[in-house]
Amino acid sequence: MVSSFNNILSFRMKLISNLLLILIPFSNSFAQHSDSIVVRKIYDEALLKGNSYKNLEYLCKKIGPRQNGSENSKKAVDWVKKQMEQYGLDQISLQEVSVPVWLRGTKEKAYIIDNKEKIDVPICALGNSLSTPNGGITSEVIEVKDFRELKQLDTTFIKGKIVFFNQIFDPAIIETSDAYLKVLNQRLNGASQAAKYGAVGVIIRSLTPSIDNLPHTGIVEYDVALPKIPVAAISTKAAEDLSKRLQQRKLPTVKFHFEQKCETLSNQTGHNIIGEIKGEKQNEVILLAAHLDSWDLGEGAHDDGVGCIQILETLRIFKKLGFKPKHTIRVVMFADEENQLSGAKKYAEIAAKKSAETYIAALETDLGGFTPRGFTIDTQQKSLQEIEEWSSIFRQYGADKFVKKETKGSDIHWLRNQNTILIDYKPDTQRYFDIHHTALDTFEQVNKRELELGTASIAALVYLIDKTQ
Amino acid sequence: MVSSFNNILSFRMKLISNLLLILIPFSNSFAQHSDSIVVRKIYDEALLKGNSYKNLEYLCKKIGPRQNGSENSKKAVDWVKKQMEQYGLDQISLQEVSVPVWLRGTKEKAYIIDNKEKIDVPICALGNSLSTPNGGITSEVIEVKDFRELKQLDTTFIKGKIVFFNQIFDPAIIETSDAYLKVLNQRLNGASQAAKYGAVGVIIRSLTPSIDNLPHTGIVEYDVALPKIPVAAISTKAAEDLSKRLQQRKLPTVKFHFEQKCETLSNQTGHNIIGEIKGEKQNEVILLAAHLDSWDLGEGAHDDGVGCIQILETLRIFKKLGFKPKHTIRVVMFADEENQLSGAKKYAEIAAKKSAETYIAALETDLGGFTPRGFTIDTQQKSLQEIEEWSSIFRQYGADKFVKKETKGSDIHWLRNQNTILIDYKPDTQRYFDIHHTALDTFEQVNKRELELGTASIAALVYLIDKTQ
Numbered sequence: 001m002v003s004s005f006n007n008i009l010s011f012r013m014k015l016i017s018n019l020l021l022i023l024i025p026f027s028n029s030f031a032q033h034s035d036s037i038v039v040r041k042i043y044d045e046a047l048l049k050g051n052s053y054k055n056l057e058y059l060c061k062k063i064g065p066r067q068n069g070s071e072n073s074k075k076a077v078d079w080v081k082k083q084m085e086q087y088g089l090d091q092i093s094l095q096e097v098s099v100p101v102w103l104r105g106t107k108e109k110a111y112i113i114d115n116k117e118k119i120d121v122p123i124c125a126l127g128n129s130l131s132t133p134n135g136g137i138t139s140e141v142i143e144v145k146d147f148r149e150l151k152q153l154d155t156t157f158i159k160g161k162i163v164f165f166n167q168i169f170d171p172a173i174i175e176t177s178d179a180y181l182k183v184l185n186q187r188l189n190g191a192s193q194a195a196k197y198g199a200v201g202v203i204i205r206s207l208t209p210s211i212d213n214l215p216h217t218g219i220v221e222y223d224v225a226l227p228k229i230p231v232a233a234i235s236t237k238a239a240e241d242l243s244k245r246l247q248q249r250k251l252p253t254v255k256f257h258f259e260q261k262c263e264t265l266s267n268q269t270g271h272n273i274i275g276e277i278k279g280e281k282q283n284e285v286i287l288l289a290a291h292l293d294s295w296d297l298g299e300g301a302h303d304d305g306v307g308c309i310q311i312l313e314t315l316r317i318f319k320k321l322g323f324k325p326k327h328t329i330r331v332v333m334f335a336d337e338e339n340q341l342s343g344a345k346k347y348a349e350i351a352a353k354k355s356a357e358t359y360i361a362a363l364e365t366d367l368g369g370f371t372p373r374g375f376t377i378d379t380q381q382k383s384l385q386e387i388e389e390w391s392s393i394f395r396q397y398g399a400d401k402f403v404k405k406e407t408k409g410s411d412i413h414w415l416r417n418q419n420t421i422l423i424d425y426k427p428d429t430q431r432y433f434d435i436h437h438t439a440l441d442t443f444e445q446v447n448k449r450e451l452e453l454g455t456a457s458i459a460a461l462v463y464l465i466d467k468t469q
Numbered sequence: 470m471v472s473s474f475n476n477i478l479s480f481r482m483k484l485i486s487n488l489l490l491i492l493i494p495f496s497n498s499f500a501q502h503s504d505s506i507v508v509r510k511i512y513d514e515a516l517l518k519g520n521s522y523k524n525l526e527y528l529c530k531k532i533g534p535r536q537n538g539s540e541n542s543k544k545a546v547d548w549v550k551k552q553m554e555q556y557g558l559d560q561i562s563l564q565e566v567s568v569p570v571w572l573r574g575t576k577e578k579a580y581i582i583d584n585k586e587k588i589d590v591p592i593c594a595l596g597n598s599l600s601t602p603n604g605g606i607t608s609e610v611i612e613v614k615d616f617r618e619l620k621q622l623d624t625t626f627i628k629g630k631i632v633f634f635n636q637i638f639d640p641a642i643i644e645t646s647d648a649y650l651k652v653l654n655q656r657l658n659g660a661s662q663a664a665k666y667g668a669v670g671v672i673i674r675s676l677t678p679s680i681d682n683l684p685h686t687g688i689v690e691y692d693v694a695l696p697k698i699p700v701a702a703i704s705t706k707a708a709e710d711l712s713k714r715l716q717q718r719k720l721p722t723v724k725f726h727f728e729q730k731c732e733t734l735s736n737q738t739g740h741n742i743i744g745e746i747k748g749e750k751q752n753e754v755i756l757l758a759a760h761l762d763s764w765d766l767g768e769g770a771h772d773d774g775v776g777c778i779q780i781l782e783t784l785r786i787f788k789k790l791g792f793k794p795k796h797t798i799r800v801v802m803f804a805d806e807e808n809q810l811s812g813a814k815k816y817a818e819i820a821a822k823k824s825a826e827t828y829i830a831a832l833e834t835d836l837g838g839f840t841p842r843g844f845t846i847d848t849q850q851k852s853l854q855e856i857e858e859w860s861s862i863f864r865q866y867g868a869d870k871f872v873k874k875e876t877k878g879s880d881i882h883w884l885r886n887q888n889t890i891l892i893d894y895k896p897d898t899q900r901y902f903d904i905h906h907t908a909l910d911t912f913e914q915v916n917k918r919e920l921e922l923g924t925a926s927i928a929a930l931v932y933l934i935d936k937t938q
Contacts, residue, residue, distance in 0.1 A: 043641070043643070044641050047640045047641050048640060048641055171516045171517060171918065171921075172512070172513050172516050172517055174512070174865060174866050174867065174922075176918075209918060210917065210918075371840070371897045371899045373867065396643060397643050398643065398842065398870070398897075401867070428840045428867075428897060430840045430916065430918050430919050430922065431916045431918065431919065434916070434918075447899065447900045447903070448679065449640065449645075449678060449679075449899050449900065449903075450899050450900065452640075453643075453899065
């Protein structure tokens, strides 16, 4: 009997497991099908009735650039709060952040002195740079590609001179954000490295693959153990001209002059803005991150007005389509990403004290508002196969490049742990660094459709994560 | 013995087949690896030493728009020929084509008459359209979405009036080129359809998802059996304004006036330009197609200056890297794609007589110079798996979206047969129809890096096809 019972049991088990084998794919494909329908609704809402473009226009044109401590930065916080209220979010709050304040001052001046000729060139001070002394700095120029080359020079040769870092943004690297990271240290650390050897000022080649007349700003990080010297970025066209003149003439017939009147004031109070739709599991959070501050040049459109608008619009779409999320969907627009990440640090500090809250996922959008390509997924939890299941839904929308690797998002990196899926939204970035941190980062550079497609991709992925986690 | 011999044989066969199973993937991956190295060289040449951007600048800025019969179209042929000579191609020839000549004449004028108010609106005559009578046409307006709606109207209601086709370019369709094909018939056939019911003129909403002030030209195809009436495109913003006024007021208080002075001259001689690198198998051809003609508005940059530059640059890269192709790599820049495809027809007619020549593949690039996404592959020969093998090489370049389906390329569609692989180059087209056939289709709208990446993708695929076919 036992044996026969076992046989029957074994037969039944086989039957059930075979049935399961048949049914599981069906249930998967059924779930996929119903997900596809919701995703289509999200895209339709973003493309046909979206607020992305008009909101971005308001942020860029009615408010403008949003540097730490500026009147605009306060106006922007007020306006975002009002938008969140209008969209009927469950909770809206402001988090006070002590932000550093740096002012560019009057427009910078610079020229090359080549024998008796003076050639004006476009520069801009780097964020946090010192002012030049009254009357500016005029000096011979030492051109180097990188720190290694600088280190090999005779120290006496550098003393009292301007060091010119002319490392190019490598056009052969396909991902522009990778090429950017390869040259970033000349902007971050060039000033201190040159000061170590007695330089009086530093000029860096702007971080862009484009050869044009736009100087690109961005933060300099002074080494506290070293003297601080003024540093500015020069346009790539002028950098090439300066380099050519230095090669053609023998030193010291070529000199450089630059003047900037920037200053660092005492810290002010800025704000992280937080808006959320509460989930059934209120303490399990999906975080959407962007930064509301921007450089003073341009209008902070692609960097990162676009990101703020996209995550705000994600919440509006969720409300509009009547989604009741399982997890709390929380948008945070951080203060001060561009200077010292004080907004992200403050948020992390407070979050660490709320032991009841856990983060299911955190998605950052800070790579511009161009055509969506996909997402970078940083996870120890999800298998490649599970990620590919998500990505397949995005194939018809052209946003299906899901890559499993470490994310770069500067406002969410503190959340890297075993339990949180970190995500960077990846638009096409081929033209991003042409305008990054320049006067050209304006509303006009954002294409309505590309922006809306990006919004839809983000909202759709948030929907899928909320549903499947 | 026999049995034992058979056993040994069977064992040997197994061993061999197992070895093959081990070795084949190696040899495949070895081939893939060496292909990857060559592809990388192609990208480096295009990105670091490319001529694409400066050539496009010359074509757009030193020559300009290249309408059939224009002086510019002749200059462009001469210039391309000179470039081909400079690149040391094996054969360069011109093919005479009788091209239709249509002139826009003095700038079009149009306004809405709303009670006593006159509101100027931007329009442009469609290519091949009739002129309006002296003094223009002033009439009541009948707005319809499509031919079905037109057909349902009372004929007496249409007689003597202007029909306004206001079908929107659907923003919910993700592929803009699909959305374009869905509304194209209002531009191609709207005039004849309205004339059938006695309309005196036609205004069509410009074929673009963007809401702006730019009218978009393009060809009208008159039905020879029906009366010909003048037709113009109106900007989308003005179309929406006109539609709103028509809905708000009762007819006939809203009227429309338009004037255009276009004319059709007798045919002239244009040219297809052909340049090639001869292959070992001289009569087996890989054809690269683009069109050198353009509309008179703008500079014919994205449409299709970019395509011409990319295929020209493909030959330059082949020469520069010293490739000796197995098949003849032939570039054809066709005359008159925009009007009657007379260039493609002439080429096809002559090709049909050269029975010794066969076409391995034909690739067309005529969807703009934006970031590459991949290729549409139209083939009865190649399996999906073989195509995926190609596409895997393009993954790191972001150009790996290889879709097996019918291509749209208007200059190569006559080659659709069992033996030829037809290919459309697919860049990102989200912003393409914002500028398509408008005054904004200028050099400034093309991004250097995106153009060069497109060139490299095309050259790399041509290399792979030549090698593997």
